[in-house]
Amino acid sequence: MRSLLFNRMAFAVFISLCSSYSFANEEINAPFQLQNVYQAKESSVKRCLVSHGDEGEVAMAACNKQPDAGGLYVLVKGADEYYTIRPVNNSEQCLRTFAGEQTVKMDHCAENRNTAANYSSMRYWKLIKIDGVYNLENKYKSDIGSIYSCFSVPVSGDNVGVGECVISGGSVDYNNMRLWRLIN
Numbered sequence: 001m002r003s004l005l006f007n008r009m010a011f012a013v014f015i016s017l018c019s020s021y022s023f024a025n026e027e028i029n030a031p032f033q034l035q036n037v038y039q040a041k042e043s044s045v046k047r048c049l050v051s052h053g054d055e056g057e058v059a060m061a062a063c064n065k066q067p068d069a070g071g072l073y074v075l076v077k078g079a080d081e082y083y084t085i086r087p088v089n090n091s092e093q094c095l096r097t098f099a100g101e102q103t104v105k106m107d108h109c110a111e112n113r114n115t116a117a118n119y120s121s122m123r124y125w126k127l128i129k130i131d132g133v134y135n136l137e138n139k140y141k142s143d144i145g146s147i148y149s150c151f152s153v154p155v156s157g158d159n160v161g162v163g164e165c166v167i168s169g170g171s172v173d174y175n176n177m178r179l180w181r182l183i184n
Contacts (some may be wrong), residue, residue, distance in 0.1 A: 037176040056106035059158040082124035152178035
């Protein structure tokens with residue numbers, strides 16, 4: 001009898017783990033908007049990441065679920081627990097960082113072999129789930145030991161970039177500046 005009860009409990013735990021795992025994958029595989037938690041709290045207009053322009057600029061702007069508006073993205077599984085973040089309207093582009101800069105832009109997903117210090121890891125992001133929102137950590141920046149490895153926004157303005165993954169303690173540095181919602 002005990003063996004049967006244990007087997008039923010183990011099966012229930014297994015089903016529960018499988019259900020939550022598939023939900024997590026479903027959640028991040030669907031097209032989404034990337035909304036910064038700090039800006040959502042501080043602004044009356046819901047603001048999301050938008051890619052625009054021929055130079056791959058990305059900035060915060062009013063959320064818009066239209067694929068041609070440049071604010072709808074998908075995650076493509078990369079190395080290990082890392083993903084590339086690609087706009088729905090241009091699957092050849094990826095959100096990436098650059099060596100020696102805190103800049104983030106959309107650029108070709110394929111490495112350009114003619115450019116020094118252009119690694120695929122500059123395009124890989126780890127999504128670290130924290131209370132239903134995500135911290136996006138760049139693989140390249142993390143691998144080189146940079147303190148500026150998490151996707152974030154400043155206190156004001158439309159710019160985005162990579163910043164510190166932890167609060168530095170300044171009066172204008174809030175944890176939610178580096179936290180993001182994936183909104184379907």
